[in-house]
Amino acid sequence: MTDIMKFENAQNIAVVRTDKLGDMVLTLPLVKAIKSNFPDKTVSVIAQSYCKPLLKNSDYIYKCFYIDEFDNGLKDIFRLEKFDAAFFPRPVFDEAIAGFTSGIKLRIGSAYRAYSVLFNHKVRDHRKVSQFHEAQYNVRMLESITGANYKTELIRPIIDEIEFQKIQNLLQNAQDKTKIIIHPGSGGSARDLPIEKLIAGLKAFANDNNFQFIITGIATESKICDDVHQNLQHSLNFCGQLNLDEMIALIEMSDGMIANSTGVLHIAASLSKRVIGFYPNSPHISQKRWGPYGTESIIINPPIDENTQLSDDMSKIDSERITEAVIKLFGKV
Incomplete structure (x- = not known):
């Protein structure tokens, strides 16, 4: 089965970004691009809990999981929620291995890591070259699967x-x-x-x-x-x-x-x-x-x-x- 077919069949999708606040702001355009163009899919975000104010009550996010609230982090989250596809915009080994061992069918990450073998859809963007903005690089992960072009748009946080x-x-x-x-x-x-x-x-x-x-x-x-x-x-x-x-x-x-x-x-x-x-x-x-x-x-x-x-x-x-x-x-x- 091709990667685009795997994505088309995927219903429950995770976007994993567990580093800093600004990185999460610039990853959310990927979430918006997925949900806006594939409205029947559910998109969950896995992040650090300090990002909650950016994510709460968003129309684009199905569920939020915060790795610092789980004893075994991403491993526990992937056991709890069965995802069909997972995007790793900033891959680290522990997260990549968690996606691999949990059996997620489509795992999207960089082609240029020593552990990129753990991803079965490899994105061939050298981010350090900075040909694009970080927000665009994140949306390009989706584009690399479908071959289509999508808008890169930030998500406004919801304020109480x-x-x-x-x-x-x-x-x-x-x-x-x-x-x-x-x-x-x-x-x-x-x-x-x-x-x-x-x-x-x-x-x-x-x-x-x-x-x-x-x-x-x-x-x-x-x-x-x-x-x-x-x-x-x-x-x-x-x-x-x-x-x-x-x-x-x-x-x-x-x-x-x-x-x-x-x-x-x-x-x-x-x-x-x-x-x-x-x-x-x-x-x-x-x-x-x-x-x-x-x-x-x-x-x-x-x-x-x-x-x-x-x-x-x-x-x-x-x-x-x-x-x-x-x-x-x-x-x-």
Whole structure:
């Protein structure tokens, strides 16, 4: 039986993505492509539990399974739920072997791993070349089976009213201002713009009452968040104060975001917010593969240099380019 016949016969499909928040945002277009084009199939997502706010109540997702809630992770999930096909956008050996030993008939993963023999449909995309965006690479997994082309579209997270109400209360004095989230860290997931560069780029707006800057980050980033807050008069500092549901509601109620290459930037893109992003130049970590997808954005990179280290040195970014980007994307000083 051919792979396309196996897929056509598959009713219960799993998409496995168990790494970071932004990776899940960029994997959901695959889920949407499957469900939109094959509405009779059920699509379940297997993820880490911290991704719940991205997945809950989605029209495209049948069930969610969270590997950190099972003693034996993916092995237990595959015993509990009988899947006919499973997509592995970011294959790791333990997950590939779990799919193989569970007897899933169609297992879709990269052709370029030492353990690719565990997949019986091999996708021949070298992602590190960054010919496509990560979201497109994920949709291309489906295209590699069917031979058809599908839209690559992010999925908007569903936000509960209780989160909206909390954020509305926090922003009650900023209703008429342009609300811009500043997310200065990345939780170690990216090469960050040095905080002094960010501060220098935003100093022109320190006393501008047209903007309400809102600083966010995880608790361990409190030092850099405090540094930004101290240099931006009237800014709000919510660092370490919001859970992910509340953060998503805040993004929805904002006008845009300034951030490094990190998960919340991709959430902002999924909510069609304007984004200023800071990225190195090497293709595998650049905006070509990891930039905000499908939304209005300005990307700021270091100057290109023959020396790759210098080309990816975020400290080489001119802070004036940040000032110019804010004016262009959000309005005049």
